[in-house]
Structures are given as structure tokens and as C-alpha cells.
Amino acid sequence: MASExxxxxxxxxxxxNQLALEAAVMEVTLWVERQNAAEVGxxxxxxxxxxGENAGFINQGLARPRGLDLT
Numbered sequence: 001m002a003s004e005x006x007x008x009x010x011x012x013x014x015x016x017n018q019l020a021l022e023a024a025v026m027e028v029t030l031w032v033e034r035q036n037a038a039e040v041g042x043x044x045x046x047x048x049x050x051x052g053e054n055a056g057f058i059n060q061g062l063a064r065p066r067g068l069d070l071t
Contacts, residue, residue, distance in 0.1 A: 008062060015058050022051045 026048060033041035 011058075012062055015055065015062060018051065018055055018058070022048060022055065025051075 025044065029041050029044045029048070032044070
């Protein structure tokens with residue numbers, strides 16, 4: 001059964017999880033900011049920026065084994 005899942009498939013699922021978590025955290029951030037916790041919102045947005053940058057890098061890395069050019 002383990003042979004059904006290639007490394008690139010597993011990594012792609014991790015990437016999709018990362019995007020989903022990023023979206024969920026952004027929703028919480030928007031709620032926190034509406035509660036007048038702007039400083040917390042700023043801190044979270046900084047972390048989300050790192051997640052976004054890494055997501056782009058991961059996406060490019062996943063494209064290579066599949067022969068895609070996403071640049």
C-alpha cells in the first residue's frame with residue numbers, strides 16, 4: 001500500500017496543507033485585528049509572509065520532478 005504514494009504526491013499534499021493552514025490563520029488574523037489587537041495581527045502577518053514565500057519555493061520545487069516550468 002505504501003508504494004501507492006510517490007514522494008512527489010506526498011510533498012504536494014503537504015504543500016496543499018500549508019496553503020490551507022495559511023488561509024485558516026489569515027481568517028483568525030482578520031478576526032483578531034477586528035478585536036483591536038493590531039500588534040498581534042502584524043506579528044501573524046509577518047509569519048504569513050514567510051509561509052507565502054516558502055509556498056512559492058515549494059511549488060517551484062514540486063514542479064521540477066513533474067517537468068513543469070512555473071516561472
